[in-house]
Amino acid sequence: MSDAYIALADGRVLEARCRAPGRTRGELVFTTAYTGYEESLTDPSYEEQVLTFSYTLIGNYGVRADRFESSRVHPRAAVAREFTDDVATWLESEGVPAIDHIETRDLVTSIREEGAMKCGIAAGEDVTPEDAKAELEQCKEMSEHTEIGQQVTTPETTVRRGGGEADVALIDCGAKGSIISSLTDRGADVHVLSCQTSAEDIRDLDPDVLFISNGPGDPANFQNTQSLVEEFAGELPIAGICLGQQIVARAFGGDTEKMAFGHRGVNQPVIDLDSNQVVMTTQNHGYTVSDPGDLDVTQRNVNDDTAEGLADEELGIITRQYHPEANPGPHDSLGFFDDVLAMVDKQSPVTAD
Numbered sequence: 001m002s003d004a005y006i007a008l009a010d011g012r013v014l015e016a017r018c019r020a021p022g023r024t025r026g027e028l029v030f031t032t033a034y035t036g037y038e039e040s041l042t043d044p045s046y047e048e049q050v051l052t053f054s055y056t057l058i059g060n061y062g063v064r065a066d067r068f069e070s071s072r073v074h075p076r077a078a079v080a081r082e083f084t085d086d087v088a089t090w091l092e093s094e095g096v097p098a099i100d101h102i103e104t105r106d107l108v109t110s111i112r113e114e115g116a117m118k119c120g121i122a123a124g125e126d127v128t129p130e131d132a133k134a135e136l137e138q139c140k141e142m143s144e145h146t147e148i149g150q151q152v153t154t155p156e157t158t159v160r161r162g163g164g165e166a167d168v169a170l171i172d173c174g175a176k177g178s179i180i181s182s183l184t185d186r187g188a189d190v191h192v193l194s195c196q197t198s199a200e201d202i203r204d205l206d207p208d209v210l211f212i213s214n215g216p217g218d219p220a221n222f223q224n225t226q227s228l229v230e231e232f233a234g235e236l237p238i239a240g241i242c243l244g245q246q247i248v249a250r251a252f253g254g255d256t257e258k259m260a261f262g263h264r265g266v267n268q269p270v271i272d273l274d275s276n277q278v279v280m281t282t283q284n285h286g287y288t289v290s291d292p293g294d295l296d297v298t299q300r301n302v303n304d305d306t307a308e309g310l311a312d313e314e315l316g317i318i319t320r321q322y323h324p325e326a327n328p329g330p331h332d333s334l335g336f337f338d339d340v341l342a343m344v345d346k347q348s349p350v351t352a353d
């Protein structure tokens with residue numbers, strides 16, 4: 001008898017070993033990243049998902065809180081071929097089920113062939129395959145999580161000071177800590193605002209840039225944030241990362257669609273169409289911009305041609321589908337944050353007095 005089961009939407013129930021007990025459900029996705037497991041497990045973009053690591057051993061350099069991207073674990077469960085005790089103990093203390101000793105090559109192949117799929121997990125003493133199936137029965141499609149932004153956004157406005165060189169209004173749709181620190185490291189003060197914030201609140205703040213963060217779920221479910229982009233387009237420079245790019249595209253008359261199994265890993269090649277330079281990027285997304293609307297596509301994924309960067313130079317809009325800020329890296333594209341803050345200088349040149 002096993003002490004863990006995962007029930008898949010394709011009808012199979014697989015046996016595994018319990019590393020952190022519990023019963024849960026979510027959209028089963030995989031990442032090919034071989035480092036950065038603490039960052040991935042605390043990335044709010046994984047809310048309502050079950051994260052499978054295709055790399056075989058997860059946890060071989062321990063668990064350190066200073067590498068976390070947020071204050072809690074976001075995937076509903078974690079799956080690997082083998083978790084170290086450090087990771088298993090951490091996930092158990094967070095109440096997040098973890099299972100290993102499972103054929104992850106098989107799981108990843110199924111996701112690649114059939115797409116990201118619903119799953120149910122039951123782990124711990126006395127669980128049965130039926131318990132995992134019962135979880136699967138209750139699993140919703142990602143697009144049905146209409147309030148997912150509210151699950152991860154900041155309850156109140158907070159400020160992270162970086163030197164006062166610019167005021168960034170960061171709309172927190174589930175922002176990673178590294179986005180904030182990438183901006184404060186460059187001298188900006190970052191005002192972290194709820195994704196439900198009003199245009200008036202932003203006007204009161206009088207920021208230099210509107211920055212739309214990464215986040216979980218379907219970008220179509222972030223209507224308030226989309227309306228903020230519509231409101232401030234042309235008035236403020238606007239930047240976005242990942243979910244942020246998707247929301248900005250929608251605000252400019254574009255569209256997004258769900259990918260079969262998405263991009264999750266640390267070696268996605270992206271070409272800049274202007275310079276012809278290819279950078280290696282970290283990615284974590286299941287939706288893509290299928291139509292950029294009024295914006296220009298400036299960067300594309302070398303593997304599948306999907307839109308990786310959007311811009312409108314005149315209006316001061318730049319976005320990235322990937323994560324320039326990602327830790328542990330690669331850091332090829334960190335210059336994005338310099339480009340964002342350079343839009344501020346263009347808009348309001350510093351005058352000598």
Ligand SMILES: NC(=O)CC[C@H](N)C(=O)O
Pocket residue numbers: 045213214215216217218219241242243244284285286287288
């Ligand atoms: N990392 C993100 O911001 C993810 C964006 C969106 N939830 C997607 O899956 O495509």
